[in-house]
Amino acid sequence: MSEQSEEAMLTYYKRLFPYGPYFRWLNYGNMKEHYFHNREFSFTLPDDIYIRYQSFKDEAELEEELKKMKPQKIDLGAVYNHRPKSHRSITNFVPMEKELVFDIDMTDYDDVRNCCQGADICDKCWKFMVVAVKVLDVALREDFGYQHLLWVFSGRRGVHCWVCDDAARALDQSARSAVAEYLQIIKGGEQQNKKVSFNHEHLHPAISRAAGIVGHHFESMMVEDQDILGNEEAVKKFLLMIPDEQLKIKLEKAMLNYHDSISRWRVFEELTANTGKTKRQILHLKEEIMLQLTYPRLDINVSKQLNHLLKSPFCVHPKTGKICVPIDPANVEEFSPETVPTLSQLINELLELNSESLGKDGKSLKEYERTALNPSIQLFKKFLSNLESSWRHKRIIASDAKMEF
Amino acid sequence: MEFQSPRHSARRTVKNSSKLKSEYPHSLQLYSVPPNETIGLQELEDWAVERLKVLRAIERVNLSKNARFSDDWKNALKNDLQKQNLNSWYQLSSSIKDEKMDELICKTRQKDHVSHFLLRLAYCRTEESRRWFISQETDLFRFRFSMENSEDIRVFMKENKMNFQPIPEEEKKKILTKLIHAMPFNANKIDMVEYYKVPFTEALDLVRHRKVYLQAGYAYVPNEELVSIITAMFRSHLSLAMALTMRSLPELEDDHRIRRLLNDFDKRYTGQDFNALQNKSSGAAITPEMLDGLSKQSYPLCMRHLHETLRSTHHLKHGGRIQYGLFIKGIGLSLEHSLKFWREEFSKNMDIDKFEKQYAYTIRHNYGKEGKRVNYSPHSCIKIINASVGPGENHGCPFKHFDAAVLRQKMATNRVPQPAIQEIVDLVTRHHYQIACQRYFEATHNTELDSGIQHPNQYFIESQKILNGEAKEKPKGAHKVQTIRATLPAKVEKPDTTDENDEILREGKDNHFLIFRLHGNHRTNTRFQHMIGVTIMYT
Ligand code: SF4
Ligand SMILES: [Zn+2]
Numbered sequence: 001m002s003e004q005s006e007e008a009m010l011t012y013y014k015r016l017f018p019y020g021p022y023f024r025w026l027n028y029g030n031m032k033e034h035y036f037h038n039r040e041f042s043f044t045l046p047d048d049i050y051i052r053y054q055s056f057k058d059e060a061e062l063e064e065e066l067k068k069m070k071p072q073k074i075d076l077g078a079v080y081n082h083r084p085k086s087h088r089s090i091t092n093f094v095p096m097e098k099e100l101v102f103d104i105d106m107t108d109y110d111d112v113r114n115c116c117q118g119a120d121i122c123d124k125c126w127k128f129m130v131v132a133v134k135v136l137d138v139a140l141r142e143d144f145g146y147q148h149l150l151w152v153f154s155g156r157r158g159v160h161c162w163v164c165d166d167a168a169r170a171l172d173q174s175a176r177s178a179v180a181e182y183l184q185i186i187k188g189g190e191q192q193n194k195k196v197s198f199n200h201e202h203l204h205p206a207i208s209r210a211a212g213i214v215g216h217h218f219e220s221m222m223v224e225d226q227d228i229l230g231n232e233e234a235v236k237k238f239l240l241m242i243p244d245e246q247l248k249i250k251l252e253k254a255m256l257n258y259h260d261s262i263s264r265w266r267v268f269e270e271l272t273a274n275t276g277k278t279k280r281q282i283l284h285l286k287e288e289i290m291l292q293l294t295y296p297r298l299d300i301n302v303s304k305q306l307n308h309l310l311k312s313p314f315c316v317h318p319k320t321g322k323i324c325v326p327i328d329p330a331n332v333e334e335f336s337p338e339t340v341p342t343l344s345q346l347i348n349e350l351l352e353l354n355s356e357s358l359g360k361d362g363k364s365l366k367e368y369e370r371t372a373l374n375p376s377i378q379l380f381k382k383f384l385s386n387l388e389s390s391w392r393h394k395r396i397i398a399s400d401a402k403m404e405f
Numbered sequence: 406m407e408f409q410s411p412r413h414s415a416r417r418t419v420k421n422s423s424k425l426k427s428e429y430p431h432s433l434q435l436y437s438v439p440p441n442e443t444i445g446l447q448e449l450e451d452w453a454v455e456r457l458k459v460l461r462a463i464e465r466v467n468l469s470k471n472a473r474f475s476d477d478w479k480n481a482l483k484n485d486l487q488k489q490n491l492n493s494w495y496q497l498s499s500s501i502k503d504e505k506m507d508e509l510i511c512k513t514r515q516k517d518h519v520s521h522f523l524l525r526l527a528y529c530r531t532e533e534s535r536r537w538f539i540s541q542e543t544d545l546f547r548f549r550f551s552m553e554n555s556e557d558i559r560v561f562m563k564e565n566k567m568n569f570q571p572i573p574e575e576e577k578k579k580i581l582t583k584l585i586h587a588m589p590f591n592a593n594k595i596d597m598v599e600y601y602k603v604p605f606t607e608a609l610d611l612v613r614h615r616k617v618y619l620q621a622g623y624a625y626v627p628n629e630e631l632v633s634i635i636t637a638m639f640r641s642h643l644s645l646a647m648a649l650t651m652r653s654l655p656e657l658e659d660d661h662r663i664r665r666l667l668n669d670f671d672k673r674y675t676g677q678d679f680n681a682l683q684n685k686s687s688g689a690a691i692t693p694e695m696l697d698g699l700s701k702q703s704y705p706l707c708m709r710h711l712h713e714t715l716r717s718t719h720h721l722k723h724g725g726r727i728q729y730g731l732f733i734k735g736i737g738l739s740l741e742h743s744l745k746f747w748r749e750e751f752s753k754n755m756d757i758d759k760f761e762k763q764y765a766y767t768i769r770h771n772y773g774k775e776g777k778r779v780n781y782s783p784h785s786c787i788k789i790i791n792a793s794v795g796p797g798e799n800h801g802c803p804f805k806h807f808d809a810a811v812l813r814q815k816m817a818t819n820r821v822p823q824p825a826i827q828e829i830v831d832l833v834t835r836h837h838y839q840i841a842c843q844r845y846f847e848a849t850h851n852t853e854l855d856s857g858i859q860h861p862n863q864y865f866i867e868s869q870k871i872l873n874g875e876a877k878e879k880p881k882g883a884h885k886v887q888t889i890r891a892t893l894p895a896k897v898e899k900p901d902t903t904d905e906n907d908e909i910l911r912e913g914k915d916n917h918f919l920i921f922r923l924h925g926n927h928r929t930n931t932r933f934q935h936m937i938g939v940t941i942m943y944t
Contacts, residue, residue: 108797109796142620144621160940178610182612191710191812
């Protein structure tokens with residue numbers, strides 16, 4: 001059974017889905033007219049029936065509709081110039097704004113992870129996601145000045161980032177693609193072994209910062225956990241990334257004198273420590289290799305397009321039943337997909353809740369705040385209150401401006 | 406401006422020179438306002454043809470091995486233009502204080518202005534032609550820009566409200582190391598470099614290629630990269646304008662004279678888009694069973710690789726499905742056949758149900774049966790070469806996206822003779838991917854082609870022609886095979902990513918170039934006037 005039962009979904013939308021905070025988020029302080037109303041939602045119903053261009057007037061209508069339709073999955077699209085629901089009757093129906101989004105999925109790491117493949121994940125390969133969050137979070141904040149980043153677990157094996165700053169939501173397509181390409185350094189398909197190359201004397205500040213972060217994790221996650229130099233075949237595969245033939249031969253000989261990943265990695269470090277000075281092609285070889293193996297792999301088409309849909313936060317993942325909960329980027333290392341609550345777990349909690357907490361005080365708490373979902377809701381609320389203070393600030397400026405007249 | 410009777414026999418095309426001078430104060434133009442002239446149809450066409458020659462000269466020079474905008478590149482372009490008597494197109498600056506010269510220059514500026522607006526019309530109709538036009542025009546602008554002195558540039562920037570201020574010395578000192586590390590050029594002269602702090606959205610090309618230091622949403626742009634910002638502004642103005650021009654085109658085409666003029670241009674200079682071309686040469690419809698054979702005989706390497714990957718792994722990622730799916734549509738595979746072909750292959754690895762739900766959509770989409778219902782054109786080489794190809798993906802152009810060793814091996818398997826392999830790999834290292842593809846064609850067909858390959862479907866058609874004996878197979882050195890398209894640059898830079906998509910059609914952005922101008926009661930061609938602001942006299 002790959003879908004959640006209708007009954008379970010109904011319970012979710014009736015008692016667990018955090019409508020209040022969710023609406024506060026997408027309404028963006030009502031700073032722009034019809035912002036919520038012109039937002040595209042799309043639903044996946046049982047049997048893979050997919051309906052696009054849904055839109056809702058307000059929180060109440062959204063709630064009503066979710067309870068009625070019980071979608072297996074909710075995707076969020078752009079804010080359009082008109083109501084998506086009536087898009088057929090409008091000749092000039094175009095997307096106006098959307099969060100700048102990033103999508104990182106573990107399947108894109110299949111050629112660099114040895115622990116699992118495809119849909120599977122484990123704690124070892126989850127570290128790729130940890131690195132991805134760290135690298136992108138700091139780049140978006142420091143380089144682009146964004147502050148309101150909502151990181152979300154995608155429900156199975158990846159993460160999404162929603163950049164919600166006003167300026168980010170207003171970016172046009174070409175700006176989005178420039179940002180995505182700035183952040184994308186791994187280039188090359190199946191037939192290209194070296195996918196990261198820098199040939200200037202210095203590394204760009206953003207790259208050296210990323211190399212620093214990656215370097216921090218590299219030995220434990222790649223050399224130890226993934227055992228990238230564990231056998232002869234692995235060494236051969238690793239050496240395909242060496243662009244210089246002489247060096248490659250030298251390395252192969254020296255590395256195969258040892259029998260474990262760590263010692264072989266040390267050999268690589270030693271032998272390449274000084275060669276770079278003489279040959280431009282291998283000047284940044286170590287960084288390039290570390291980055292090729294661990295730098296975030298973005299699906300940049302998702303980021304580039306204004307009207308691309310992305311699975312909404314607080315969705316139930318149809319296959320795993322896990323809730324797509326926010327992740328705190330400052331404590332991303334503590335997050336484990338293993339501990340994310342599943343729908344059935346939450347429903348069990350609700351059952352207990354009824355029998356146990358009857359009559360006790362707790363009226364002010366929503367039901368979802370009394371389950372394992374609560375920490376995620378609190379995190380989301382923290383994100384919201386930062387976001388809201390930025391609008392408050394703007395409102396004050398706006399009203400001050402009016403007073404002057 | 407005064408209304409001029411169309412019956413007036415004398416062609417009065419030029420305003421008095423002092424007026425012209427005040428209208429065209431600068432050699433560089435952003436072409437934001439349409440001209441306001443009365444011009445004869447013949448003259449109009451002559452001017453447009455001249456401009457086209459200039460743009461084609463730029464295209465040719467881009468095909469040469471000179472790095473773009475290097476001194477060699479500029480000289481090559483100047484030579485080319487001189488040969489065709491078109492020097493006036495770059496001698497627009499009036500450093501020479503001479504009445505006669507001044508007048509001539511102003512007239513040329515006017516010609517520049519009017520012809521630009523006319524060509525916009527001819528080139529706004531398809532994405533491909535818009536892209537081509539925008540790209541050549543932007544190069545022309547940058548070429549002219551590079552010949553201005555700094556004083557002229559300052560005036561130009563001021564006139565166009567580009568107020569960039571260099572950052573103060575202390576600010577520069579604070580972030581000096583970062584600035585040096587972000588510099589693509591030699592750091593020795595850092596003291597001389599002035600930096601401008603601009604919102605990163607105004608320096609997208611520099612951001613995209615990580616050529617600037619970014620901090621908190623601002624890009625620190627060294628003065629020698631300023632030209633790239635100004636060029637980018639030019640480019641984005643133009644793509645917006647082109648998109649809006651296209652929207653207004655249907656009205657305009659009511660006038661049959663204009664239509665004839667434009668159609669003519671279109672046919673002569675932009676070629677076809679290879680959308681759903683029937684395989685006329687063989688007469689028979691293409692069926693899935695024929696693809697294995699065709700892929701060996703007539704596919705360019707990019708498509709052959711996708712075909713073989715699909716056959717061996719029974720899967721292609723999204724980028725591959727689009728690139729290959731559109732190509733086989735272009736060679737004449739019907740939607741039904743296409744669905745059958747993909748279904749058979751994919752279902753070796755997944756159940757048919759999953760295929761129908763997840764993949765059939767894209768295929769129908771390619772044929773314009775889903776989504777926006779646009780009948781998409783097969784991708785051109787430039788698009789394929791510039792595609793971003795990630796881990797696990799197989800689309801793109803092998804000459805660009807394969808490691809040299811892999812490429813060699815692939816070619817050897819496909820029985821390309823060793824000397825040709827070497828030659829091709831050399832071309833590839835110099836980034837001449839399309840010329841490499843042409844050599845590959847020649848080596849596998851034992852013939853010669855006039856120009857580079859611009860489109861995988863063009864490659865296919867050429868190949869079929871030869872195999873079906875339509876074009877006589879010619880040994881090297883004999884009379885050359887006709888190609889069907891004008892050449893496009895073999896060496897390409899990243900194209901402008903402001904795709905001419907819906908997004909820039911947003912209403913409310915400045916569309917002042919569509920200003921409505923009525924010239925008296927000159928009814929027959931008022932629509933044309935609205936578009937390019939000139940009144941035509943039919944004499
Ligand atoms: S040059 Fe064009 S046709 Fe040739 S392989 Fe590359 S993309 Fe394909
Ligand atoms: Zn794993």
